[in-house]
Amino acid sequence: MTSSPTASGRRPAARKTTASARKKATQTAGPAPYGLLYGTSEAMQALCKQIGKVAPSMITVFIVGESGTGKELVARTIHDKSARADGPFVPVNCGAIPPSLIEAELFGHERGSFTGAIQSQPGYFEHAAGGTLFLDEVTEMPLEMQTKLLRVLEAGTFHRVGGTEEKRADVRIVAATNRDPQQAVQDNILREDLYYRLAVFPLRVPPLRERSGDIELLANRFLEVFNANQQTPKTYSPQALDAVRNYPWPGNVRELRNALYRAFIMADSIIELPPPGQPSGLASAKPTWRDGCLTLPVGTTLADAQRELILGILAHLDGDKRETARTLGISLKTLYNRLEAYQGKPVDEDEAAQ
The missing domain is CATH 1.10.10.60 (Homeodomain-like)
Structure with a gap:
């Protein structure tokens, strides 16, 4: 992580990575069919085609999809296929930052600008300079902060908290939400003007239930990665593959991967899964x-x-x-x-x- 600590003593939640670093990290498991995305279904092919059209441009992209569908992977693929691929990719979970800190986290702050600001610190906009800033769960951002974000998107400049120097926002914005954005506007959760500014090019990530044929492909892909990481030759039983195909996976790709990883850890050589409805016993386990x-x-x-x-x-x-x-x-x-x-x-x- 290359980000600096904030005034609160914690490091930003964002992770700054480059396309070359991600490529090196995935070489052992083989190349991805399309950037970081896997899938041969009609829905995924349509999504990849849209990404291919929008990635080379600099326009803002708004990704909409259910939790667990892989919105960050879509954002990373857009970045990797853009002219900014060699710059940083900085993902920020807007819902994870306390409202009192979000402005300083995004734009940075100067020393003495608020209690605890013992030194000047750059924000995510500066960390992402020359690359892509991914604003995940942007609908969780406080409305007051949405106004300030809109101003930056329109003007292309910003000030650190407590600062007077105007800084250029040299970033490409990709935003995402698991909500229906139009409903979020009606519910006064998302500003309508910010919505239209973000949704210059909207992308919908299909849920796993709409990706016929991709579930087994993803299961095999995950197994390749698990085996490569653990240096094992484990395989699925026919019953396990049947369970994978027949379960609806309401948690989408994230749920699929977690269930398979747990079954992989428990298996000696042949990976077994219980009948559909209780994959890897997760359906019966409760917090x-x-x-x-x-x-x-x-x-x-x-x-x-x-x-x-x-x-x-x-x-x-x-x-x-x-x-x-x-x-x-x-x-x-x-x-x-x-x-x-x-x-x-x-x-x-x-x-x-x-």
Whole structure:
């Protein structure tokens, strides 16, 4: 990681990588059919064709897809096939940065600009100079910050927090969300003007259930990587492949890989999977709370982990939503949106605005 520590003492969550480094890292497992993407289905071929058209340009791309579909791999492939391939690729999870820090994380800050800013630090825009800045889960960004991001996209310049020097935003923006962006606009989660600025070229990543024929291909690809990393000759049993083909994989490619990796670790030479509905036993394993600690089984998706964490802390705090939001480091509005999605109940707008 090449990023510098922030004023809070932690290093940015973004990882800066180059196309040549990723190519070297994947050589042992063979070349990918299209950049970092695998799939021969009609849906994936259509996606790859779109990427081939947009990658050489500098226009902003907005990637939409369910959790686990591989949105970051799509973003990396766009970067690798662009004129900026030799520059850095910096992914940023907008939903993982506390609202109070996101401006300093994105644009950097000068010494003394806020409590704890003991030295000047560049932000993600500067770390990604000459390359691509990938804003993942951009719909989780606070609305106030969305306004500032829009200003940077329009002007092409920005200032560090507490600074007066105008800096050029020498980055290509690729954004992504697992929400329906138009619904996010209607729900006042995503600014409409920012949506239209980001969605110059929208890309939809198909869920695994729409990629007929790709599941077995991906399973074999993962097995190649697992065997190469562990220097083993393990193989799937016919029953395991049947289970892979017949399970719907609601967690998409991420769930598929996690389930296969767990089965790979447990196997001696022949990899077995239980019947469809309980791949690798993951469907029967549940997150549990005990003595204030959350235990997550291997294979739990990020979305499920977040759900258990939010609902568990809310229960621990006796339903105090404001204190729950403060503990999680998110806005009260974001908490209400998550609870609405989890519980299927409409948000009390008056209570959320308090």
